[in-house]
Amino acid sequence: MKRVGVIGAGSWGTALALLLARKGHEVVLWARRPVHASKLDRSRENASYLPGFPLPPEMVITSDLADVAEAELLLVVVPSHGLREVAGALAPHLSGGGPKAVVSAAKGIENGTLRTMTDVLQEELPPEAGARVAVLSGPSFAREVAADLPTAVTVAAQDHRVAAWVQEVMATGSFRVYTSTDVVGVQLGGALKNVMAVAAGISDGLGFGTNTRAALVTRGLAEMARLGVRLGANPLTFAGLAGLGDLVLTCTGDLSRNRQVGLRLGRGEALQAILDDMNMVAEGVKTSRAARDLAARHGVEMPITEQVCRVLHEGFDPREAVRELMLRPPRAEAEFV
């Protein structure tokens, strides 16, 4: 049994906390808002983000980061735009030896700095904790993990021993954990697939067919891998759980919030109205900008990302965006860079 701290009580943090508590670990779940923490504690259910799954009585709920200071495993599961602030607030509590692993389960790229989530953790945490940073990604809807449905994910860390330790602590008969040392590829896969899920949703919302969606998934994967390889990722990572696996899940699965944003845009709703109506995060909205900036910085072509960005942030007509994608200059399929 290990002491585990889960930082972030949205749907994914709550599902991971449940998984680990059911495995017999001692779990402390941190919610940012004290009022949310006391509601969770009283009702023993996360009605706002993951209704229908009772939290076991032994799970400690808190809004004080000091309560996770003793954890051996720390999972950071807040939306990517809030991760730096939370990591900065966590840092002073980790002044001792610190946890054996700090795992980001967020899927995004920081806007402006264009840093990955493990970069942000390494910048904000004390060096001992920063050296034990990992990332968890892959096709894993929170509700399905909470329902104990068979799921497979990847944990990547620079130091293989860190990833292997996290694998041992987290794996169950219904939650299979693979390891990787491709920290960049696993994170880019998780972040960029959200942009493609918006694109696939738009296509379906416009009434296009399964041909169109399959083309978006495949060419989306090509541009994700193109950027990844330029940034030092292993191209095979994009054929794995954190690449193709999560891409297929969120481009086709209606539980995806990013896909839902796309579907509603395609049907003609305005982005702000959609976001106002959702109490959850759709990371692809912000990541589309960061991905476009990253691609520009490294001279990588990402035509689908570019069009998603225009539709989301510049009011560009989605039908026109698809037309532009179809009329791009002809090229060979397998050109990688």
Ligand SMILES: NC(=O)C1=CN([C@@H]2O[C@H](COP(=O)(O)OP(=O)(O)OC[C@H]3O[C@@H](n4cnc5c(N)ncnc54)[C@H](O)[C@@H]3O)[C@@H](O)[C@H]2O)C=CC1
């Ligand atoms: N829900 C899912 O199925 C999965 C989500 N993820 C990733 O996990 C991360 C967290 O997402 P969810 O748990 O789904 O979010 P959610 O939308 O269910 O809940 C968001 C949570 O973050 C909190 N929050 C909002 N702004 C914040 C800020 N600035 N700082 C700190 N906390 C803030 C909210 O109070 C709430 O507890 C995202 O990066 C998401 O892409 C990854 C895999 C699966």
Ligand SMILES: O=C(CO)COP(=O)(O)O
């Ligand atoms: O990342 C996810 C599943 O792997 C969740 O996707 P959404 O954020 O689009 O719901």
